[in-house]
Amino acid sequence: MQKSTHLLSKNRSPENSISASVLSRLLDSYLLACDIASHSDRTIQNRRERIRGLLWFLGKRGLETCGLDELRQFMHYLGHGHEEPGGRFGCARLTKASSPGTIKSYHSSLRTFFNWLVEEGELESSPMERIKPPIDRPDQIQPFSNDQLRKLLLAAKKTTHPRRNEAILLLLLDTGIRASEICSLRVCDLSLQEGSIRVEGKGGKKRSLHFDRETKKALYLYLAEEERHADQALFLSDRGRDAGEGLTRQGLLVAIRRMGKQAGIASVRCSPHTFRHTFAISFLRAGGNVFTLKELLGHTSLAMTNRYVSVAQADLSEAARRFSPVAHLKRGKLTQS
The missing domain is CATH 1.10.150 (DNA polymerase; domain 1)
Incomplete structure (x- = not known):
């Protein structure tokens, strides 16, 4: 040999x-x-x-x-x-x-x-x-209810950094941004005029996310607290040795858990990822399509996004019945060609 x-x-x-x-x-x-x-x-x-x-x-x-x-x-x-x-x-x-x-x-x-x-x-x-990789069963997707979201926002106003925390919660909810992505944001990534942020996701893939008027207002009030440089972290830590530096993922998680405890929320996991779940399911329930959601979430495959479809299935089934061509035909509402 x-x-x-x-x-x-x-x-x-x-x-x-x-x-x-x-x-x-x-x-x-x-x-x-x-x-x-x-x-x-x-x-x-x-x-x-x-x-x-x-x-x-x-x-x-x-x-x-x-x-x-x-x-x-x-x-x-x-x-x-x-x-x-x-x-x-x-x-x-x-x-x-x-x-x-x-x-x-x-x-x-x-x-x-x-x-x-x-x-x-x-x-x-x-x-x-x-060594075989461990089995990673996806978490059961449970979004926040509207009542829980209102309680979290009220809790944010009672924290030591109310404007920062309110802006974080609204941005998480309005965009579905990942914890790692929101902690990586710089001031220059934000455009209040356009109501958008530039995000670098997994694998260095970039995308733009848009937010509503209330989120824009919260971000404006937060940034108005002190002068900031364009290359400075958008969200700053206000505790411990990292005070004044960019907020870390652990710091973000701890802050949201504290607000959840203050709000008395125990039935749902209070974490940045639950906001991501809530955004995705709300998007589908409002009639958004799964292909657009895939791009907004920065998923690499449609299979990852389809996890949310089953959660919103009851609403989607109702929508299918409501927009059934046969039902419209019987009611004389089918579009004439």
Whole structure:
């Protein structure tokens, strides 16, 4: 048998694992390769955080190499690390279980990273190929009711930063924007005159979203509080060490949860994504079509958008009966050609 000419790095261990210290050193090279490949800043940042999570775990457990067994331990930790003293990753705030979607995102980032290590000759094959991704069952879609929305807006007015929080809630509701997208907005992305914002979604894809008069008014009042630079973050944090900096996704989530608690809302999850659900279902109920909704939400496939159709199915079925050509024919209302 002809001997393989594929050269492997001396960093590789005999058991198809790699030194944790080498893994840490190669992270910067990997992220540079991602940047050269024109991956979005958010994609690179997410991969950096997830791989650093793995490195933190290896160090905390005193593991000097990383292979199949260590990766399996880490994937298990992602689902149970919140049970340990001090919270997941040693963060006291991370005391709730990771969602299947979050764990699946870690799996995806690590699989991509270890595939790159194989391409670079650091590993003969990727140990991640032997770890199946977790099943990510979509969350049950439950939107806010109009009464709950009114209570949230009233709660926003009672916070320490009422104008900012009211503007955030209205923009979330009026556009269906993602949490990561709203936190990435700069002042220059906003056009109050046109009532629109420029958004960079997943994969660096850009789109424009439009909002109504009430949202425009709330944004105007918020920005009128102090002079702002065009390249400054649109929504600023007002708490902790990040005060004055751009609002983070975690900060946004905490703010909305606080408002939900203040509003006495317990039957629906108070999160930015629930506003996205509410926007999508309201859009369909108002007669909007699923193809337009796909573009507004920044979905890459229609299958993702179709999740909302089943929720609004009762209204859509009623609309189908109301606009039935046969029913109109019997009533003499069919359009004459």
